[in-house]
Amino acid sequence: MLATGDEEGAVDTVPRMQTTAGRLARLGFADGARAERLLHGLGPEAAGDLALLESLVGAADPDLALTSLDRLAEKDPGVLGALRGDPGLRAGLLGVFGVSAALGEHVVRHPGHWRLLEGERAGRRPSGTELRAELLTAVGADPGDPEPRARDASTAALAALRVAYRGRLLHLAARDVTGRAALAEVTAELSDLAGAALEAGLAVARAEHGEAGSVRLAVIGMGKCGARELNYISDVDVIFVAEPREDAAEPVDEATALRVATRLAQSTMRACSAATPEGSLWEVDAALRPEGKAGPLVRTLASHLAYYRRWAKTWEFQALLKARPVAGDAELGNRYAEAVDELVWQAATRERFVEDVQAMRRRVEAHIRAGEAERQLKLGPGGLRDIEFAVQLLQLVHGRLDPLLRRRATLPALAALSRGGYVGRDDARALAEAYSFLRQVEHLLQLHRLRRTHVVPEGEGDLRRLGRGLGMTADPVGEFTTRWRRHALEVRRLHEKLFYRPLLQAVARLPESEDRLSTAAAQARLEALGYTDPAGALRHISALTSGVSRRAAIQRTLLPVMLGWFADAPDPDAGLLGFRQISDKLGATSWYLRLLRDETAVASRMARLLGTSRYAAGLLLHAPEAVALLGSDTELDPRRPGALLAEARATVGRYPGHAETAVAAARALRRRELFRTAVADLTGHLDIEQVGQALSTLNDVTVQAALDAAIAKVEMERRAPLGTRFAVIAMGRLGGVECSYGSDADVMFVHEPLPGVPEKDATDAAHAVANELRRLLALPAPDPPLLVDPGLRPEGRQGPLVRTLASYAAYYERWSAPWESQALLRARFCAGDAGLGTGLLHLADPLRYPAEGVSDAAVLQIRKLKARMEAERLPRGADPALHTKLGRGGLSDVEWVAQLLQLRHAGRLPSLRTTRTLEALRAAVAEKLLDPADEAVLADAWRFASRVRDAIVLVRGRASDSVPADVRERTLLARALGYPPDGSEDFVDDYRRVTRRARAVVERVFYGD
Structure with missing residues (x-):
């Protein structure tokens, strides 16, 4: 029966063989008519063999496979019978014929070679020793001889080498295209086959040069050959190393030995690359030797090492990563490999090593032939070199201290990097998949003509053969192109992420002993770095890095660099402790250590933060997921108020009937946003006014x-609606939008009964809400508290907690004192019923913005009150010059100047009607009430005092209004404010100078006329 269909792979059943051109075309033949003629030409049995047809249709290029089969059948008709009886032979031979015109030509020229694919031996992988023996035998050499010598150096010997080599290539290609050999097995066997060919070429060279016995010559495989990941057709990179043979019948000196070895090396190269009736194998390229093509072809081991130690460039050590003896004197080759191995794994400590490797990759890209970059599988963006360079750079940087990374081949090295935590699992998986795909495409390209190429063709037929060769049948061209482009984009993204990872430079610059952190001098070194408790630091380091887990491996990568960053922070010990605590909480999560490893800015910023701010460290410890905010400056921008409020209300709404849980969730949100603001503050992303507004x-x-x-809880307990409108009015620094990290929430509460609700019931409900609000925000929690303080309400703590609008109006009309008018300057709606809040503010306007200004008597009273505060409220023992709030030239001084100007003039000048201190001062300048120079002095002092007050909280983790007297704490504070390590006295001098100038303005403007 004939398998037919409208699409490739679709199957219909027909009663008997009907090989029409149309049906053959639908099955996948490009030229159905020609295919029909060739099939009939093979004879009736072949034409009716459905298994044969199925194998042809399954080939990457059915027309190419049928053509080669037709030509082979003319030479050896017996192949058709063998194909019918051996499914393995049929799949292997026709599979190769469908991808490789060159191997098809080889089998036609040597018809007996198709028998290499018969029976059990077709699927057996030969060992490297077997390949060596087979190719040596081909040139007439004895595989058992320690230095095998070919029968002669004739063209016939070279041709025999090529025939044997291609027979083995055919055998491997058949296992490859039928899936019986994985990619790693294919590349390893190709490398072994190349080594065997070099051994045979050296045997031919010995036959050509009678003095060969006087020298030892080792051939070192480099590049893909050295790594055992060779392509089907590639230049084979080598280095030659030689020594005089001490046990030679006629010993020679070193110079003579090198001359003889050079002739042997040249002949070996020629034996592989010379043209013969059977073609050539491949070019042998020795350009990776010291000094490249300008240097001697052969050197002694001592000469190689002397060059590498003194003159070698960065790229040469990268190349030596792949060095492996492949032919010639094995003992000498192994000594060479061991000696250069030590140099390779120290290369990353060279100055600008990482930058040099990165620059070399850019140069490779720059030299791609015009118009080929987007189709280059090897050198172009997203190509094999992107993967190889990234893997090699990571190996060289981290492999000096992690022997598990010392792998020559790309995929095993990538797997080791992933296991060690140097590359994320998902990233490693994506790179491995892309690498395997690109290598398979490369092999299909090269097998077609056995030519060295890495450029994806543009022709429809070529793309179709590639797609089908990869098992894509529905739409081979489209599917292949899509997968190729997708892999290329992902490779380029990951290459740039890994290859240009700033952590690499930092790790590469670390001395080896510092990276190991295991020498007896580690404690002294930590102390020298600035750790005051080096023994404790070592305990933290041990806890973080001990064990064989992936987490410990990543920590071993991170910590050497982060220890330096902690040392650059004001308090290295606190930084390391905080890092351990947070890592203990988050280390098991999939994203935390990966984020620190891959995003160096996050790790660096985190180290600086933990070593500077106990406040921020505490926030992060209880909200460790907030470490993700450290990734970019845009993450540090304050959230829009509307979005923040919507999230908070939605959070509370998720816990109906559970007020404590709801507020705890809202406070967790506040904790995260406090951390965002603290980081933005410490990094200079926000100025002090922006910090106050965000808080x-x-x-x-x-x-x-x-x-x-x-409100929800009170209504639930009362089993009735609240019955009153309720609003919260912000006062003090909250009302002025000038909160610091330690600020309480100064407020007043106002309510207004709804129509028909008795005032007492409404008042009781309002009191219950106010008390519940205060209770909920005062509950113990891991975040900084927000204490609600209603002390600025009428009559202070002696007055009612909540009043109606009418009650406020009656009080202010009859009993209001000047200080209350002053306090109302900062009154601002905060929460609850906005209309009610606005109503209270309108009620307060005549008091805080009197039409004629405050009276002289009121001014005098305000001045006396200020003087009494300075005398009585300054804490005992506090230095008046270093108290940020009540000290001379501090916050209170500046704020009272602004408020007195407002009380006097805001009634007639609306521009002064603001709750913010600096805005009021700027408006006073615009209204010519204050000299611009005075405003600048006052504003500088206010900003400086505010920054110091906030920095005290950030550094110590608790609020204080005084610059600390303790020298160490003062130093930490100065560092947090941007002063150098020895700048604490400069900080104090600056603060005294700025506030002294401000006090002079206060004396003149506030206490004057």
Whole structure:
């Protein structure tokens, strides 16, 4: 029966063999009519053999396979009968014929070679020893001789070598195209076959040069041959090393030995590359030797080592990574490999090693032939070189201290890098898949004509053969092109991610002993780096890096570099401790260590942060997933208030009936955003005004979220709607949008009963909400507290916690004091019912913005109150010059100047109606109420004092208004503010100078006329 169909691979059943041209075309033949003629020409049995037809149709190029079969059958008709009786032979021979016109030509020229694919031997992999023996025998040499010599150096010997070599190539290709040999097996056998050919070529050279017995010559395989990952057709890179033979019948001196060895090497190269009636094998390229083509072809081992130690360039050590003895004197070759191996794994410590390797890759790309870059499997972007260079660079940098990475072949090296944690599992898998795919395509390209090529063709037929050779049948051209481009894009992305990873430069620059951290001097070295508790640091290091887990392996990669970054931070010990604590929490997660390893900016920023700020470290310890925010500056931008509020309210809404849980979730959100702001602050991404605005917005959102939870709980407990509108008015620094990290939430509460609700019921409900709000935000939690302080309400702590609008109006009309008008300057709606909040602010406007300004008596009272605060409220023992809030020229001084200007003039000048200190000062300048120079002095002092106050919290983890007296704490504070390690006195001098100038302005503007 005949398998036919409208598409390749589709099968119909027909009663008898009907090999029409149309049906053959639908089965996959490009020329159905020609295929029909050739099939009939093979004879009735072949024409009716459905198994034969199926094998032809399954070939990458059915027309090419049928053509070669037809030509072979003319030479040896017996092949047709053998194909019918041996499915393995049929699949292997026709599979090879369908991909390789060159091997088809070889079998036609040597018809007996198809029998290499018969029976059990067709699937057996030969050993390297067997290949060597077979090719030596081909040139008439004795495989058992320690220095085999060919029968002669004639063209016939060279031709015999090529015939034997191609027979073995045919055998391997058949196993390859039928899937009986994996890619690693194919490339390894090709490399062994090349080594065997070089051994046979050297045997021919010995036959040509009678003095060969006076020298020992080793052939070192380089590149893909050395790594046992050779292509079907490739230049074979070699290096020759020679020594005089001491036990020679007639010993020679070194110079003579090198001359003899050079002639042997030249003849060996010629034996493989010379043209014969059977063609050539491949070019033998010795350009990777010292000094390249300008240097001697052969050197002694001592000469090689002297060159590498003194003159070798970075690329030469990268090339030596693949060095392996492949032919000639094995003992000498092994000594060479062992000696250069030591040099290879120290090469990464050379100055600019990483940068040199990266520059070399760019040069390779720059020299791609015009118009070929996008089709280059090897050299182009996303090609094999991208994978190989990335893998080799990672090996060379990390392999000096991790012997498990010392693999010559790309895929085993990539697997070792993944196991060791130097490359992420997903990245390694993607690169391995791409590498295997690209190598398979490369092999199919080269098998076709047995020519060295790495350029994907553009012709439809060629692309179709490639796709089908890879098992793509539905749409071979489209599917192949899509997969190739997808792999190329992913390879390029990963190449740039790994190859240009900044961590590589940092690791490469580390001294070996420092990277190991296991010498007796480690403790002293840590102390020299600035660790005050080196013994404790060593315990942390041991805890992080001990064991064989992937986590420990990645930590061993990260820590040497991070220890230096911690040392550059103000408090290295705190940094390392914080890193251990966070790693203990997150080390088992899939993304944490990968993020630090792959994104050097994250690791560097984290080290700086942990070594600077106990506050930020504490936040990160309880919200470790926030480490992801360190990846880029855009992540440090404050969230938009609307988006933040929506997230907070949605968070609370997920826990109906569970107010404590709801507020705990909202506080977790606040914890994350506090960390974002702290990082942005410490890195200079936000200035002090932006920090105050971000913190104030966050506090507004947190109060609103807690208010939502409190109202829901009160309504649930009362089993009735609240019955009143409720609003929270921000006061103090919260109202001024100038919160610091340690600020309480100064507020007032206002409510307004709904129509028909008794005022007492409404008031009781409002009190319950206010108290519940305060309770929820005061519950113990791992995040910094937000204490709600209603102390600025009418009558202070003696007055009602919540009032109605009417109650506020009555109080302010009858009892308001100047200090209350001043406090109301910062009143701002914060949370709850916006309309109600706005109503209270309108009610407060006449008091805080009096139409005629405050009276002289009120001004005098305000000045006296300020003087009394300076005298009475400054903590005992505090240095007035170094107290950021109440000290001379500090925050209070500047704020009271702005507020007095507002009380006097905002009634007639709306531009002064702002809750923010610096905005009020700028408006006063615009209204010519304040000299610009005075405003600049006051603003500088306010910003400096605010920065110091915030930095104290960030560094110590707790609030304080005084510059610390302790020298170490003062140094840490100065470092956090950007001063150098020895700049603490400069910091204090700067602070004194700035605040002294501000105090002079305060004396004149606030206490003057």
